[in-house]
Amino acid sequence: MVNLVLVLGDQLSDGLSALAEADSATDVVVMAEVASEASYVPHHPKKIAFTFTAMRKYAAHLQAQGWRVAYTRLDDADNAGSIPAELLRRAEEFGTDRVLVTEPGEWRLIAALRELPLHLTLLEDTRFICTHAEFDAWAKDRKSLRMEYFYREMRRKTGLLMEGDKPVGGKWNFDHDNRKPASGDLFRKAPPQARGDDVLDQVLDLVEARFPDNFGTLRPFQFQTDRAGALRALDHFIIHALPDFGTYQDAMLADDPYLYHAVIGLYLNAGLLDPLEVCDRAARAYADGDAPINSVEGFIRQIIGWREFIRGIYFREGPDYTSRNTLGHDRALPALYWGAETRMNCLHHAVGQTRDLAYAHHIQRLMVTGNFALLAGANPAHVHEWYLAVYADAYEWVEAPNVIGMSQFADGGVVGSKPYVSSGAYIDRMSDYCKGCHYRVKEKTGPRACPFNLLYWHFLIRHRARFSGNPRMAQMYRTFDRMDDARRETVLADADAFLQKLDAGETV
Ligand code: FAD
Ligand code: DLZ
Ligand code: SF4
Numbered sequence: 001m002v003n004l005v006l007v008l009g010d011q012l013s014d015g016l017s018a019l020a021e022a023d024s025a026t027d028v029v030v031m032a033e034v035a036s037e038a039s040y041v042p043h044h045p046k047k048i049a050f051t052f053t054a055m056r057k058y059a060a061h062l063q064a065q066g067w068r069v070a071y072t073r074l075d076d077a078d079n080a081g082s083i084p085a086e087l088l089r090r091a092e093e094f095g096t097d098r099v100l101v102t103e104p105g106e107w108r109l110i111a112a113l114r115e116l117p118l119h120l121t122l123l124e125d126t127r128f129i130c131t132h133a134e135f136d137a138w139a140k141d142r143k144s145l146r147m148e149y150f151y152r153e154m155r156r157k158t159g160l161l162m163e164g165d166k167p168v169g170g171k172w173n174f175d176h177d178n179r180k181p182a183s184g185d186l187f188r189k190a191p192p193q194a195r196g197d198d199v200l201d202q203v204l205d206l207v208e209a210r211f212p213d214n215f216g217t218l219r220p221f222q223f224q225t226d227r228a229g230a231l232r233a234l235d236h237f238i239i240h241a242l243p244d245f246g247t248y249q250d251a252m253l254a255d256d257p258y259l260y261h262a263v264i265g266l267y268l269n270a271g272l273l274d275p276l277e278v279c280d281r282a283a284r285a286y287a288d289g290d291a292p293i294n295s296v297e298g299f300i301r302q303i304i305g306w307r308e309f310i311r312g313i314y315f316r317e318g319p320d321y322t323s324r325n326t327l328g329h330d331r332a333l334p335a336l337y338w339g340a341e342t343r344m345n346c347l348h349h350a351v352g353q354t355r356d357l358a359y360a361h362h363i364q365r366l367m368v369t370g371n372f373a374l375l376a377g378a379n380p381a382h383v384h385e386w387y388l389a390v391y392a393d394a395y396e397w398v399e400a401p402n403v404i405g406m407s408q409f410a411d412g413g414v415v416g417s418k419p420y421v422s423s424g425a426y427i428d429r430m431s432d433y434c435k436g437c438h439y440r441v442k443e444k445t446g447p448r449a450c451p452f453n454l455l456y457w458h459f460l461i462r463h464r465a466r467f468s469g470n471p472r473m474a475q476m477y478r479t480f481d482r483m484d485d486a487r488r489e490t491v492l493a494d495a496d497a498f499l500q501k502l503d504a505g506e507t508v
Contacts, residue, residue: 002094003027004070006087006101008109009037009051010395012058012227013271017123018102024067027100030090031059032072036082040108041389044216045207046223046358047266050392053203053225054270060199061226070094074206084112091118102126105269105397107319128311129154129275129304135312144417145313148173151305160279160300161286161293168286173301174246174294181430182251182259189240191263192232193222200225215338216390217356223266223392230267237262238281238291246295250363252431254345257353261361262299265393268307275303310401313415322400325380326412327463333373333382334502341507343438344451346427347372358392365391366420367427370407375421375455376502377462380410418472421459424450445490451498451508457488458495 005022007029019029033052052074059071070090072079080089091097097118103125104110113120124131130138130150138153139145152172155161161168194200200221208218224230241260248260267273279300286296314321336342339355350368354360360369365387373383380403387403388394405415424441428434434441434450443449460467460476468477480488501508 001098002096003098003100004087004090004094004096005029006083006099006113007031007058007062008083008101008104009033009055010105010270011102012054013127013274015127015274016102016271017126018100019062019067021100021121021123024065027068028090028094029059029062029067029069030087031055031069032079032083032086033074034072034079034082034086035074038074038211041385042214043211044354044358044390044392045211045214045218046216046221047389047392047394048211048214049200049203049207049218049221050223050225050266050358051270052207053200054272056199056203057226074210082112083109084116087113087116087118105395108396111319127271127274128308129158130308130312132312132315135308136316139312139316145309145414146417147305147309150309150312151301154304154308158276158279158304160283160304161297169293169297172297174297177294178246178248178298179250179430180247182248182253182256184253184255184432188256188259189236190258191222192224192229192236193220194224194229214389215355216358222357224272227272230264230272233264233267234262234273234278234281237264238285242282242285242295242299243291244295246292246298249298250367250430252346252350252361252363252368252427252433254349254432254436257357257359257361259361263359265391268303269393269395269398275307279303307398310415311397313401313405314397317401317411317414321411322384322396322404323381324404324410324412326410327377327380327408327466329374329377329408329410330379331377331499331503333378333386334376334508335505336508337369337373337386340505343508344372345437345439346431346433349433354390358390360391363430365402366407367422367430370403371420371422372452372455374408374419375452375459376499377459378408380404380408383408418467418470419459421456422452423456424452427452445487445494449494454491454495454498457491458499461492 003022005018005027038048059069063069072086080086087099099118099120102123138150204221224233244260251259264273268275282296282299285291286293336347337351342348346368350360350364384400384403388396388399401415405411407420409419428441439450440448441450444453457480467473
């Protein structure tokens, strides 16, 4: 009997396990642009356009390789509207009940597929370095899961930056040499821009017509949409940005959205690039003397360390992970996240860039938008929905542990041992945002005090019982306790007043 081979929008890889298991002479690849995937959160129009264009081009690539592809476009009259419904339709059309699929990256879709009255073979996603079984074996019996130790295992497993069983350069981690602020006057070459073509143009028109109200700017569309383009983006990064990646990894500049970041997360997550090929390219740049160890090690750690660790957590923690709310935060996500005006220059830039590019780099996500949502006590489910919607690289397996865990501490410390909170001083040190801000980063109280300064203490005091015993946070509590009573009261009262304005929908 014919197999239907389901290929999802983030499974655009020739090495996909479902394709490897199938026979191109007899089986049928099923791909579908469906309303349910395109609207279960209000995705950024660029994310939808990237996905549909890359899917259409990948379908053509499979056909050129001899596969029979049953492809459904969003505007096809007989589109059944969801992945499960499309599978049922195709099963009837091809007279089969057999489906091969590589495990999807979201519990939601895994559950929906399992409920189908079809004979489903769910295959492991071999595009990752660490299997579920390996992650669970590593995690089992550990009191806490820390990325650094997991990362060392991945270095050993892959042999990346290893000399025998020792790390190259004598250290596993060179972060000590990183984290410098960047300067605005250096010329940095932006990643390669999309080359227009008929497929992309058609999809852009479709997305414009079907998703006119989604938050985000569709044109100009800058992303690559096929493997050749993704490889060009990787080349660009290795040559132009990798050498300084480590040093300026945490820096933020108002006029430079990318700095020395790779801007390849969306290509990796959609399957257009393979994590090991990317790391091999970086390791080769080090071996050839083209990039220093602090950058190459830092970059490889993000991919074989953080990316794999985060995925391990998502599948280990289970489907309820996205509804966790350990800190009991319940404030609605402030309207400024969806584009309402704000006087906070850092948020104005981080959100504005997100709206225009469907991209922000890690520190903007963690220490600006994430930090503010956490300090303000935003409901983590709302925060999760926002991140899943607005970034072109967002899929739940990678977004949720970063948001629910790393950024919002809503998982109670599974991903991180302490919450990532900071006052305005951190943002001032790592960016040029504060110079152009309505608020004053050095002011701790009063109407012009930086809101991060006010909310930082408010957060710590709200959660004193939980965090004051954490050795990594004790110093913060000592600092607060050393303030005189009047100052402590003013800080907290000013923070309350700020939160009231936020809740009232006033521009803050
Ligand atoms: P670079 O900074 O150049 O890093 C290179 C690569 O390392 C990335 O492409 C990515 O594949 C990997 N990487 C780096 N950090 C992480 C991490 N913490 N977790 C997983 N992979 C990592 N990443 C996503 O891919 N999808 C998301 O939806 C996502 N949501 C995030 C939400 C928050 C609140 C935070 C703090 C981080 C999130 N990240 C997410 C991780 C990281 O911010 C992005 O991977 C990165 O910004 C993508 O841009 P880049 O390709 O330029 O990355
Ligand atoms: C992100 C996305 C979007 C916007 N649309 C589709 C789609 O129409 N069809 C499809 O197969 N995949 C899409 N995707 C990617 C899926 O949402 C992704 O495969 C699941 O969330 C699992 O990670
Ligand atoms: Fe952001 Fe505060 Fe700096 Fe303004 S002063 S940019 S709100 S950190």
